[in-house]
Amino acid sequence: MIPVKGCKGQKVAVLGLGRSGLSAARSLLAGGADVLCWDDNPAAREAAEAEGFDCVELRRSGDFEGVASLIVSPGIPHLYPAPNPVVRAALEAGVPVDNDIGLFFRSFADSTWHHFETLPRVVAVTGSNGKSTTAALIHHILTEAGRPSQLAGNIGRGVLDIDPAENGSVVVLELSSYQTELARSLTPDVAVFTNLSPDHLDRHGGMGGYFAAKRRLFSEGGPDRAVIGIDEPEGVFLAGQLSEGAADDRVIRVSVAQKLSGPGWQVFARKGFLSEYRKGRQAGSIDLRPIKGLPGAHNHQNACSAYAACRSLGLAPRVIEDAMHSFPGLPHRSQIVAEAGGVTFVNDSKATNVDAAVKALSAFKKIRWICGGLEKDGGLSALNDAAGGVVKAYVIGREAAGFAMQLDVAAEVCTTMAKAVERAMAEMQEGETVLLAPAAASFDQYDNFEQRGDDFLREVQARL
Structure with a gap:
């Protein structure tokens, strides 16, 4: 568990008592907060009360007197198509609204890190399609390479349920637009944008709002490295916004639709072959065709994104290739x-x-x-x-x-x-x-x- 920092002695409300909501409530309690909970589902409230949490309905702005913040579960709308009444009441009362992802990023680092030879890293993956496979593949490669790794967020464990960091460890997060749109702190070391296609448009008020929710992962904290799929206009735009110029290798451009060239850092796949180019010269290549866990061009895009993220963490091309061959794929995804x-x-x-x-x-x-x-x-x-x-x-x-x-x-x-x-x-x-x-x-x-x-x-x- 990651205890939440900065909440000792504060009254904090949690809305939504599914996996992420209950996890947030436990971590807030571990951090010294006075936790109030609510869920419209009576069974969810009973489960929280069985753990000792107080469930209080908060539907009027006056109900938030003395409440320092409201933590909202991902499935609960805060703006479109209409804000949840509890969220609206909190906002009308001037109470900050956050989620478990924001709590994680403000709480993960602690004083023990001063003794580590290699600082822990966080890799966060978002996008419309392929983010689960990409995140799982990064985690698999790191594990096969002997790097301590935990998989969390929208896949694996709840983000606040993971173990504290150890020397050189990596946390790989899959983050949906529901998670990135509301988190008040987003500071990954490496951020990955796989692609963008229409999805959840009612929740985000259209395609622009959907892209804006994804973009927050890159604009709020400024990752050290950004891996950007550029096969859609939004990816091209995002890479351009983050880069200081063509040779800026803080941005790694990824494609399965075209061969990439130039002085920067690129990873692309054509006809089943992954190629890495840096400063105009080839730095690595992998034949993806015999890898059974990654069939098809869409999985080759996932492989390129995972490869780029692992290269930014210092792994060698051959180490990455060897690990890819043992990747079993994910259930329900090709x-x-x-x-x-x-x-x-x-x-x-x-x-x-x-x-x-x-x-x-x-x-x-x-x-x-x-x-x-x-x-x-x-x-x-x-x-x-x-x-x-x-x-x-x-x-x-x-x-x-x-x-x-x-x-x-x-x-x-x-x-x-x-x-x-x-x-x-x-x-x-x-x-x-x-x-x-x-x-x-x-x-x-x-x-x-x-x-x-x-x-x-x-x-x-x-x-x-």
Whole structure:
């Protein structure tokens, strides 16, 4: 646990008592704060009260008299589409609003660091797609290289639940836009921006607000090194804002769409080969094609970002390459779950938006595609441009018929996962891939994308 600093004797309120909220409450208590808690869910309040926390509803600005700050869990809106009433009351009372990420960055360092030969580092990864794989890959590479590493944030452990730092250790954080938009302190040593595509637009008031939430990771604290994917205009803009000139190697530009050149520091992948250039000369290369845990161009982008982050931490190219070969990949992210009769079954349930599904479709050929769910803003037109390898689509979800009508490929309305898997397996042929890449949220039928991916796996295994 990381006890929160600067709160001793203060009254601090915590809104939202899920994993991050309860973790924040415990760390605040360990730091000497007087903690008040609230969650609209009675079961969550009961769990907090069972640990000895006081639960108090705070809906009027007068309720915040004497409260030093409000700590908000990531899923709770503070501005768009409408602020939560408790957040609004805190802001009207002039009470600062923060989250567990802000508490972590202000509390992680302590006096023991003076005795370390090598200071601990924090690597923070954000972006629309690939941030989980990128963060997990960085952690894996560091661990394989013998560097003490902890994985936390939006993946792994809660950020305040990690162990105190040790000599030369690294904390790798995956941070969503919900986490970066509100944290009052954001000071990573290395910050990574994978890419940007439309997502969570209602929460951020549009694409500009979404990008602004991501950008805060780089603008608030000024990381020593910034790894920036520049295959979208926002990445190009961000890299330009952070750089003092073409030769400024504090910014490492990453691409899987183009060969990069110039006097700066670049990492790019073309036709399955990763290349690192620095000061106009090649400094490293990796053949990514035989690495089973990183299939497809989207995973090659993740590999480039992770490679750049690890190089900025001083790891040698060959050490990174060796570690990549043992990376197993993450569940629900281009995960090969079975192979039978010359057919490969791939679970990419994490492809919850159109851009992620496009990248999954681009990674395989002769696809029997299971898709559908709770459609997000922006429509599905981009899917049709990437569906050249699709033999047939099998559409699930409550609105499966409407989803199927927007596709320019042969499509069968299945509604349920069981029927979709049954029909795909009845029609599959040798050399094909049965791919779950929904291009939609899961909440119409499942609690989360993990449940959806697990359901796919169960249905496949039941028929093999």
